[in-house]
Amino acid sequence: MSAAQDTAARSGRLAGLVQRHGALGVLVLLLVVGGLAFDTFLTAYNLGNLAVQASFLAVIALGMTMVIVSGGIDLSVGSVYALSGVLAAYASRWGPLAALLVPLAVAAAIGLAQGLLVGRAKLAPFIVTLGGLLFARGLLQFITTEGSETYLVPRESAFLQLGQGTVLGVGMPVLIVVVLYLLGGTVLQRTRFGMRLFAIGGGEDAANLMGLSVTSTKVGVYVLSATLAGLAGTMNAAQLGSGVTVIGVGLELNAIAAVVIGGTLLTGGSGSVSGTLAGVALLFVIQDLINQVGGFNSNLQAVVSGAVLVTVVVLQTLLSRTRR
Amino acid sequence: MRPGSRAHVVGLARDYGVYVALGLLVLVNLVLTPNFLSVDNLRTQAVQVVPVLVVALGMALVIGTKGVDLSVGSVMALAAAVLPLYLGYGPVLAVVICLAVGAAAGVLNGSLVAFVGVQPIVATLALLVGGRGLALVISGGQLREVRNPEVRELGSGSVLGVPNTVLVAVVLVVVVALLVGRTTFGRQLVAVGGNPKAAEFAGLPVRRVLVGVYVISGVLAAVAGVLATARLGASDPSRLGELVELSAITAVVVGGTPLTGGRVRVLGTVAGAVLMQLITATLIKNDVPASVAQMAQALIIVAAVLVQRERGAA
Amino acid sequence: NPEGGPADPGASSGGGQQVTRTQDAGGPGCSLQQYGVEKIDLSKAVVGFSQSEKEANPFRIAETASITAEAKKLGARLITTNANSDLGKQISDIQSMLAQGAQLLIVAPLNSEGLEPALRAAREKKVPVITVDRKLSSATACKDYLTFIGSDFVDQGRRAGEAMAKVTGGTGKVAILLGSSGNNVTTDRTSGFKDYLKASAPGLQIVAEQTGDFAREKGQQVTEQLLQANPGITAVYAQNDEMALGAVTAIRSAGKKPGQDIKIVSVDGTRNAVESIVAGEMNAVIESNPRFGPLAFQTAQKFYGGESIGSTVIIQDKSYDSANAKAEVANAY
Amino acid sequence: MSSSEDVPERTAPVVLEASGIRKSFAGVHALRGVDFRLRAGEVHALVGENGAGKSTLIKVLTGVYQPDDGQLSYLGEPVSFTRPAAAQEAGISTVYQEVNLVPSMSVAHNLYLGREPRTRLGLVDFRRMRRAAAELLTDLGIDVDPLRLLGTLGLGVQQMVAVARAVSTEARVVIMDEPTSSLEPREVETLFALIRRLHERDVAVVYVSHRMEELFQICDAVTVLRDGRLVHSGPMYEMTRLELVSTMLGRPLTEVRREGTTAFGGEHETGSTALLRATGLSRRGVLGAVELSVKPGEVLGLGGLLGSGRSETVKALVGLQPLDSGVIEVDGRTVRKGSPAAAIRAGIVLVPEDRKAEGIIPHLSVRENIVLAALPRLSRAGIVSRARQDEVVATFMERLRIKASSPEQKVNELSGGNQQKVMLARWLAMSPKVLLLDEPTRGIDVGAKAEVQSLVDDLAAQGLGIVLVSSDLEELVEGADRVVVLKDGSSVAVVTTPSVDAVMTAIAEENAP
């Protein structure tokens, strides 16, 4: 092939690289700046805590990445997250295993329903999962009698380890995230399922005409996303020791933001889990830096984070321009 | 296709699904809800639907271009926060300034989408987060009573029994309907949504159209903010327009405008908004607990889009 | 949460500041030794305050202002954070303040459950935690946290019931405007109210309970709907002033006289609400006092001064009605 | 192969059979009871005018559409494929008319999607996939990096990739819907070699094309559709080219006979001064240095191999391809580069090559698609005038014989060829000075092709300057007064008296290192 095409190809790949790791770049930058500015920032203590707190969003964002790569979106994750936390706390009375499985089962069921509506009935993911958002939240309030009951996890339950345990000083949630992202990366980049996700996101009709099983793949990815949201909620319940009813509101937007900042295109067909992880970390680091700087009142903070979001996304988009 | 044939019926259901659902809900209410047909009640529903409807009109245009505008709620808040500041210079100027703020928000969103190429959801997410914050900074987080008589009149007055806010909404519906159906801008908008690349190849001013659409959405959101504030008699930036983006999007989609762009159904959007309003009303009037209400809402929404889905010919 | 209406933070750190009762959940109360922390000099200390919600309503504004003002008075260095109604963020906020070397924490919990991880972190760092305005239900004083300073929401509900019985003469159809669901302020203010009615005012019949999300517009819309569905409604219990004020407009536009045809009782004690009592459009307001600053720091000083502290310090909540509104309106926040 | 010793093949076992197939879409009857019989090892031509129902039949055969009525049988068994996947698993692989691959994925991925080679752990084995892809591509003489994103390739290459994918499976039936519509003679030859190999492996091939000469070169049997009905089916050698055309069009031989291979007349009356002049157009990695000029009434051809940059060149001329340097003048006035609007104002318009991606607005009606570009001039103060629209639309639908149930039919429901005509109409409605045509007759039937070609003559006669890109060499040389030959994005030769040989040699020379 001609030199022209060759350079074109290479610059294409390079752009891909930058796009995937643009978030990482910004992250490193902030870490360095933050570290120089505040001696209480780059401490193992602070970062350790941040990592644990970030792990729940990380787990959710993993599923969101896959959904978005397939050209869809899942708005229900925030509610499913909260619902699963409540279910876990409730089920913990029957032992750790129940506390783990009950919420996952319910979450998966919700995912399945959404998947069928999107994959089979060909409804718009946005509206279907918006329904899921309302439904799961309603169900949560129903089983907590309008949110008046908070179920507690028995203080001695082994289930708590899932959120509070540590291995060699590293929080259990963090370890889970590491494992899940290794798995997730492999699934997305190295399995036929992953390939199908990219294909569907890149051109659904084409994927269908190429004889790929579009429907089942879509169903699968929504089940996956909901189950991961469920797992996040379960881990959270284990960390909090109770099924808190007021969490997860608007969480879907954070997840989407993290995914997009991570360089995954909302139009589908391109993305990476490593980028998403960087995106999640970025959100939490920014939040902590705003705290470290201090002095902003809460309203100003909102303005600042809005501005930061724009900046990051614009940077990100400009870096990946050559891609589109 | 033969009238009466199954395909024919399905086709109708698809095109008029939202009206069918609306009809059913009215019937349900006639049975369940005491004095549902009373003029007062109808007026109440009409008045309450106005803000969502006005926002939804703009949203429909944005969605027509394959986009979405999450910032509308915050823009409502911004308008509400700005209004009292300028009432001193007379209500007209104050309102104009509010609309200008809405337009500015639109320019920001539109530029991010059209020139930088940021994905609409995220582009407008930034303003969703920052916009309300700004509104609160402006207002010091305080709710302010609005005592200006003209504004109050706008909110609570009526002409021949028709509330002013409703009149405004009706006018806007007509304007937007004409805009979509009868103007070059409207047709270009739909083309851009249908196939951006082809639109560019056809020499359409794609970017101008995109920015224009977000500006319209911003301005309409500001109008909604003003109307809501006038009605409430107070400017409440901290709570006004919370989650309105979701209600608006739902109204648009339930009204038959596909999120995939390339088509805009204005009347459908009106019907969609009214449908959502009636659902809420029905649930409240029959004192359904919040939990059940939310689940019911979810199911009805999905059902409504299920009726009118495109049958999947690849 | 309980909030609404314009207030001026200036007034907030001021008056109306006594303790009604302090409880020692059994035991002698809590001393430095029992809590296991060293003595520090507050005037040189780093104090962290974790606010739960945006300062976007009078209650939060007054609360934060009161604490900042008091800290300044003592010369303590105050770090503030705001969780923006996100529990996860409140946990990282608290941990982040610990990382920044906070020696005393004042926490306004977002929820009565779910702060364990943060409390654990504070305990590991031997940093005492004073919780304000919302009681942690399953955590134990002097162990997970030092003490709780705030109102008793159930009691607020009960007193609202009392007031309602008084203004209605004990008979009528009541509609309840609930706060946001899933929020335990809502739950407590409801149960307190209902229990009182069951026990002492059987003549008051609850015909509707719908959420108004603590917001004025929602309160207005819901009231409009309810009034049409059951015209028989004679009284409204709003769980915060904002919803009550929304109800006032709704009732007016329905062509009835708020305060007369339909009685209105609410909780909070914001300036606007008290003013509408003066105007005769509302009937009673139970205060929910946000001015924790002085009391919180007094308690801390006592604690470091070696005194032992009760597990719960209930701050006094006034109540306003047609009798005292005119006189008291200046003290409303 | 269509020589007499193949006659016995007519008795070879039937692999795929369809009988009484009906299929109609909202309003349109695409197939009205079609029978089709495919025998092992035969290459079966499926021909018909645009909109005759070829693609629909293929989509019914491969499970994309469910027939409203009629039966399918495969290897003697009655079957009904519910999804394309089902048909492929059964051993029927298809190249659909509009290239249907995933632009955002690499060539290698596209070749192996759904059947990626896997390691023992069940993970996709990229190294093997890449190697296999590379072999497959070189085997088919496609010179392209397997890692290259498909979307960045010219339509021609994409089409070859699609073919490669289809033939690389162990299929018993291979269906190709207009595989050569944007292929060069060279690629066409590669493709035919391929088909011959399939023929030896006793694979049955269904071959759709509007290029008559190809059919007679490669096919043994032919089935002719007209308006969704079967009008003829039989061995190829029984028919002359003219007979075939007349059966297709349903017009008597005498009428058809008059048309030559193409409908172009001879030389054009060309003005003296250049209407369009482009000098030194260049873009790093895409265009080297392109020089060309068109006089009024002249048809300028662009020749070259796949990827030589013809499409890039014409895109550049209308501001759709960013340029690093170069000057574009119309009537001596310089046109602002990189701005489609400016180009259109100057009177240069492009009918793009990739109809699906760059042309039609699927959800809009034929009417709206035609008037799209002309909207501003068809409206006053931003208010569109329906009357003036209908006028324009009526004129062009009539003039180009666009086959649609009504101007309000959705354009994506039209047959490929008719969509192409809609594109032409959109740009003719702009009454341009210079008309750039990238593969204007791609995928349109002989009748329509003749119409388009004579249309081009008329337009030239009216004094338009025309730039013609066509991978159909005959069309190119008969249509053009001069041919500029491109290679690797640079203009390397000008052939002033175009003939197939002249152009071929020009390209060949420049190819020789």
Ligand SMILES: Nc1ncnc2c1ncn2[C@@H]1O[C@H](COP(=O)(O)OP(=O)(O)OP(=O)(O)O)[C@@H](O)[C@H]1O
């Ligand atoms: N999805 C659809 N909806 C409605 N009508 C359709 C659809 N697909 C095809 N048609 C109609 O069916 C008829 C046959 O179309 P088809 O694509 O099979 O023609 P074709 O023979 O492939 O033409 P070409 O040679 O141009 O590709 C046309 O009149 C077309 O308008």
Ligand SMILES: Nc1ncnc2c1ncn2[C@@H]1O[C@H](COP(=O)(O)OP(=O)(O)OP(=O)(O)O)[C@@H](O)[C@H]1O
């Ligand atoms: N055989 C090929 N190998 C690699 N890249 C190619 C090949 N053919 C085309 N391309 C690339 O595709 C892009 C489009 O090529 P272009 O369409 O301009 O060429 P063309 O002469 O018009 O060929 P086509 O007939 O395919 O349009 C160019 O960037 C070119 O580099």
Ligand SMILES: [Mg+2]
């Ligand atoms: Mg076809």
Ligand SMILES: [Mg+2]
């Ligand atoms: Mg080309």
